[in-house]
Amino acid sequence: MPSPPGGFEVPLWRAVAVFRFAALAYVGLLVLRDADRYVHPVVAGAVLLAMLGATVTTAYGYVRPARRGWPLLLADLAVVLGVLLVSPWAQGRVAVATGVPSLAVVWLAGPVLAWAVSGGRRRGVVAALLVGGVDLATRERIGQSTLTGAILLLLAGVVVGHVARLAVTAEQRLHRAVELETTTRERERLARGIHDSVLQVLALVQRRGAHLEGEAGELARLAGEQEAALRALIAGAPPPDATPEGEAGTLDLRTLLGRYATATVSLSAPATPVLLPAPVARELAAATGAALENVGRHAGGRAWLLIEDEGETVTVSVRDEGPGIPAGRLDEAVRQGRLGVAQSIRGRVADLGGDVTITSTPDVGTEVELTVPRRLR
Template structure:
């Protein structure tokens, strides 16, 4: 996003408008200072011409910079150039004895406007650099360096203004971004709830009924029951995903939502009462592990097998248990499958868990079902 992007500049509009009010106030001070000091100039007429040009520029800049537009950056550059030019003109209207002991013709206060504009446009770093640059010009105009800050605080004042206003501008942009994300999340949550009510009242109830009755009747209707169950789970997942913010992998999401989306008539999901937050990429990968384990239950545990998912929050780590009451398998069956070249479980479950820096333990026996216990850290190793 560039500095000219309207989305970037919009939250700083109040700062731009306030800056232009300050600009006009400093012009009044500059004119008053001119009236006081003009008798000491060697070219008083020229000094009034320069002050008149400052007044014209102040009015034009106040109008242009108070409006949002792509050309604002170039007006800020011109603002800095006008300030530098007006300061340098001090040597044309006053002798060395005067300009070496006084502030420049446009006054330090009026020169601050260029620093404020640069800081609002591009942030604290540019604001500080603009303040430092104008302070250097002031030193060059006087031809002397005064290290006594009590007597000449031009540099620290200008740099402090650039820092403070730049930080305020960045804070306004961050606040606007957070507000927009919160609004999107609220809208997505509201839509999810509306969709959930409509789907639950109709489609999900029908699919659940077809799944249950098909399993009870058996025979050719068993396949219809299985398809209805798969669509029921898919719909539940779609509804749950509406609650998730669209964000990158570093944004935290509630793992409970991802796991609950996999619940169905044959799958029971139990989660803690409070949110279990993890970075989105890790949470989705862990949910994919659970989805694979549940797929194995549907394929191998038997037609009437039920699966149970339990999530435990241990603070730094989470434990997800996936257990079924199906036919089970021999304890060495997984190793035998790998030896035969069938790497589905190894890659989908063990490989994913290892990539997350966690551990997966398999407990099974013939006739006693299968239980996976998966333990992973909420954060990637080394990230706290």
């Protein structure tokens, strides 16, 4: 089972809590060691107790996602900045000048890590700059070790923030993958059930009634169409009226021509999407539909569609086994004002900068090839 939302961040928050307790223990040891050098050791002890309270509060607060908002983040940062500002007064200028570390020491990195985990690199950098800037401002002398500490703090904010965003992205992808796998398994389960029952019955009705006349033949035809529609549905194909545009206004030609696939029209297409600019894809699909109308009107409706992706061009072939087109019949149709082939097919393809090739043999059938460039000319 996948982790709950935010699950990948939980180990990071636990690591931050462990770091803060370990850093606080180190601060306690330094305070015990250097207490006799402080001007106000009691104040230093009070600051140490405040740091303990802040560490416990943030450890419990960051565990629950609902509490990881700006109030807790800002309070966490404010406590660290307050410790940095109080340290010179509690320790005294002499102690600070002799190299005694501030009361915060490495504990000051706590809010930087918390901000980085909660909001990524940008928040981590902001917190690091604020903490590092206040730390440098409270020192009378800025040495190499002080600058190194500020740089390390900045790097920690960047690196931890980057890792936190990677964790969030990985979790989102995992959830999408699990949802897709669940959907696929459910579709496969339904497909098995439908195949063993509904599809077999529809196929049987279509085969038995294919050569019957009247209402029985119409029923067989409808059964074949529903069988094809069900097969497309359980295979994950979108419905005919659902043809959303893809990236940069492209459409998958397979989806547009898939609406023509029925019991009497077979469609063969590449396994990968055949992407075309939306206007090109729609016009090519309309020209293909016009060709299929002619098949239904003159060749009994049985046809085979083939999509070929040739890189720079795309070709759609419409083949039937009808009586064929007699020589000169198309020119005669144009003279008589019947412009179906001339305008609906050749006109559309010509506007796209493509070509139409019609090959017809009497009593064998007709093949219409529609070839268009992938881009409008």
